[in-house]
Amino acid sequence: MNDNNINAQPDREELNSGMKKENINRISGYSNTKATLALAKASFRSIIRSPSAVVFTLAFPLIFILVFGFLGGGGTHIDIGISPGSDLKNPVIVMLEKTGMIRLVKDKSKKDFAKLLEKGNVDAMIDVHRKVNSVAYSVNVVYTSASMDKGNILKSVLNNLFYDKNLKPSIAEIKESTIHGREYKTIDFILPGQLGFSLLSTGVFGTAFVFLSLRQTLVIKRFFATPVKRSSIVIGEGIARIGFALIGALFIIVLGNLFFGFTLVHGAITVVNMLVLATLGVIVFMGFGFIISGIAKNESMVPPISNIVTLPQFLLSGTFFSIEAFPKWLQPISRALPLTYLNDAMRKVAFEGLNLWDVKFQIMILVIWGIGIYAVAVKVFKWE
Amino acid sequence: METKKAIISVKNLVKKYDDFVAVQDLSFDVYENEIFGLLGPNGAGKTTTLEIIETLRAKTSGEIIVDGFSVDKQAHEIKQIIGVQLQAAGYYPNLNLIELIELFAGLYGANIKPMEMLEKVNLQDKAKAKYKALSGGQKQRFSIATTLINQPKIIFLDEPTTGLDPQARRNLWDLITEIRSNGTTVVITTHYMDEAEQLCDRVAFVERGQIIALDTPDNLIDKLVSSGFERKKEVKKANLEDVFINLTGKEWRE
Ligand SMILES: Nc1ncnc2c1ncn2[C@@H]1O[C@H](COP(=O)(O)OP(=O)(O)O)[C@@H](O)[C@H]1O
Ligand SMILES: [Mg+2]
Numbered sequence: 281m282n283d284n285n286i287n288a289q290p291d292r293e294e295l296n297s298g299m300k301k302e303n304i305n306r307i308s309g310y311s312n313t314k315a316t317l318a319l320a321k322a323s324f325r326s327i328i329r330s331p332s333a334v335v336f337t338l339a340f341p342l343i344f345i346l347v348f349g350f351l352g353g354g355g356t357h358i359d360i361g362i363s364p365g366s367d368l369k370n371p372v373i374v375m376l377e378k379t380g381m382i383r384l385v386k387d388k389s390k391k392d393f394a395k396l397l398e399k400g401n402v403d404a405m406i407d408v409h410r411k412v413n414s415v416a417y418s419v420n421v422v423y424t425s426a427s428m429d430k431g432n433i434l435k436s437v438l439n440n441l442f443y444d445k446n447l448k449p450s451i452a453e454i455k456e457s458t459i460h461g462r463e464y465k466t467i468d469f470i471l472p473g474q475l476g477f478s479l480l481s482t483g484v485f486g487t488a489f490v491f492l493s494l495r496q497t498l499v500i501k502r503f504f505a506t507p508v509k510r511s512s513i514v515i516g517e518g519i520a521r522i523g524f525a526l527i528g529a530l531f532i533i534v535l536g537n538l539f540f541g542f543t544l545v546h547g548a549i550t551v552v553n554m555l556v557l558a559t560l561g562v563i564v565f566m567g568f569g570f571i572i573s574g575i576a577k578n579e580s581m582v583p584p585i586s587n588i589v590t591l592p593q594f595l596l597s598g599t600f601f602s603i604e605a606f607p608k609w610l611q612p613i614s615r616a617l618p619l620t621y622l623n624d625a626m627r628k629v630a631f632e633g634l635n636l637w638d639v640k641f642q643i644m645i646l647v648i649w650g651i652g653i654y655a656v657a658v659k660v661f662k663w664e
Numbered sequence: 665m666e667t668k669k670a671i672i673s674v675k676n677l678v679k680k681y682d683d684f685v686a687v688q689d690l691s692f693d694v695y696e697n698e699i700f701g702l703l704g705p706n707g708a709g710k711t712t713t714l715e716i717i718e719t720l721r722a723k724t725s726g727e728i729i730v731d732g733f734s735v736d737k738q739a740h741e742i743k744q745i746i747g748v749q750l751q752a753a754g755y756y757p758n759l760n761l762i763e764l765i766e767l768f769a770g771l772y773g774a775n776i777k778p779m780e781m782l783e784k785v786n787l788q789d790k791a792k793a794k795y796k797a798l799s800g801g802q803k804q805r806f807s808i809a810t811t812l813i814n815q816p817k818i819i820f821l822d823e824p825t826t827g828l829d830p831q832a833r834r835n836l837w838d839l840i841t842e843i844r845s846n847g848t849t850v851v852i853t854t855h856y857m858d859e860a861e862q863l864c865d866r867v868a869f870v871e872r873g874q875i876i877a878l879d880t881p882d883n884l885i886d887k888l889v890s891s892g893f894e895r896k897k898e899v900k901k902a903n904l905e906d907v908f909i910n911l912t913g914k915e916w917r918e
Contacts, residue, residue, distance in 0.1 A: 330758055
């Protein structure tokens with residue numbers, strides 16, 4: 281009869297009205313943006329319900345921050361800048377060099393030293409020269425309020441030298457002064473490092489796991505049976521991942537600031553700058569995730585491959601220790617890793633109050649890494 | 665006899681996986697608003713054929729038109745008017761059924777009320793459940809719900825009843841019949857003959873990538889009978905499955 285006529289069932293009002301609506305949709309065209317946002321929303325929901333994402337992005341870094349926040353202090357080195365033009369071949373400097381905990385920083389201009397001193401990157405400046413018409417030396421020390429505790433250690437070291445029998449005749453006087461600087465706390469070093477590592481792990485592990493599992497469980501295949509574009513799938517996932525990473529970053533920064541006095545030189549503007557850097561970082565790191573999801577044959581292969589990417593950066597990118605503390609032969613490796621530059625830029629922005637343009641070099645290195653990684657990702661990524 | 669309009673037309677379809685020919689020279693039409701069955705043993709090439717029509721796999725050669733659109737050039741248009749249930753698809757992890765339907769609504773660009781979609785397949789009570797926590801029959805019903813989101817002209821169901829108990833199978837038959845009566849064309853694969861006989865208007869038998877018979881179940885049976893075939897055993901008025909259904913009831917039970 282009329283069973284071929286789709287509009288011949290008056291008792292199906294609900295469906296018929298649905299069909300009319302849908303016809304209007306078809307005419308008005310398909311929206312890629314809507315599809316992308318639907319995916320971003322779904323992915324975001326999925327991420328915040330996945331325990332591993334929350335642990336890696338929030339719990340892990342927070343634990344480290346807590347531990348180091350309470351541990352405080354830590355560093356046993358005292359960095360002393362030697363004024364340009366200071367006499368190097370004198371008993372005071374020689375004695376200082378013998379004390380194991382003191383590191384002498386030479387070959388910097390007066391201007392550089394002034395900055396380093398203000399930030400507490402060097403703990404004091406010393407200038408030694410022979411007094412006019414005398415065999416004795418005059419020692420001029422400048423401490424900084426940015427590193428008062430280390431300055432005090434140095435003070436007692438110098439006092440000991442002053443009263444040392446052997447040295448006594450050659451030291452005429454010690455002049456001391458203190459400049460005002462910003463205190464560089466352990467948290468100011470640790471927090472950006474932890475933040476960087478949080479971004480690295482969520483970018484790498486999260487992306488690799490999600491795309492591998494979506495591929496293997498044929499979720500992506502089902503998506504392909506809808507009009508959605510591939511780019512929408514990638515961008516939707518990216519939006520969710522970045523959104524989650526930024527919320528995590530904000531949480532870490534605010535908590536660090538409120539409870540451990542993490543320095544944010546320009547307040548909210550500094551936070552925004554840090555979040556911009558975080559976005560760039562997580563995009564670059566997601567590239568590793570895409571590559572890993574393409575080369576891993578199953579889920580159990582994801583952690584070992586991801587660790588190959590994340591562990592060296594965890595250890596060598598200045599997450600816990602300044603890379604200057606590493607042996608010389610290791611430093612070039614550190615300086616090749618993208619996390620090094622993210623950490624560096626974060627610290628400069630947060631503590632030194634630099635803006636994004638000032639850290640353009642670090643940003644450029646990250647962008648170069650990003651281009652390289654995505655060039656590989658496009659080759660090895662698998663949809664099916 | 666009324667002339668029927670073909671909504672899917674497959675001509676000389678060939679699919680090779682390297683040297684292996686999975687589908688060889690397949691041709692058939694699916695008429696508007698019918699339930700069309702592709703029947704055949706495992707490995708016959710049913711899934712391959714469906715997924716080529718659904719624009720999910722590339723064909724080696726042949727021509728396929730779906731509602732006037734060519735699979736080669738108009739895949740995007742085809743995807744908007746079809747609903748697809750894959751033989752083994754998963755769903756986005758950690759989301760409940762309502763959220764999954766919302767996701768698909770976004771992917772299709774459809775304005776629907778998620779709860780209404782779940783009601784259509786009698787899963788409204790499971791709205792907050794995760795897909796993984798559903799029984800086999802519920803999973804299949806949910807999959808069918810996702811195929812209906814864009815109000816498709818054609819839906820493809822790949823072995824929707826495999827592995828289900830008799831009640832769940834019958835529920836699904838009712839659901840599929842209802843979807844058809846709402847104006848949708850249904851293409852279904854199965855290897856249960858009783859199911860095809862009950863459900864399908866026409867069936868194609870596929871074997872080693874070729875169609876060996878295509879007609880209504882009635883005609884195919886009549887042809888066989890007229891050729892002098894007789895069943896060995898006297899046919900009883902009921903079979904064991906009827907007994908089972910009679911004893912255990914036919915209600916939705918998951
Ligand atoms: N991706 C593939 N690569 C190689 N061979 C395949 C692939 N998919 C299916 N086949 C082969 O093609 C044949 C038909 O498979 P399929 O279409 O899944 O059959 P059916 O759905 O009827 O069980 C089988 O022999 C199968 O092994
Ligand atoms: Mg199959």
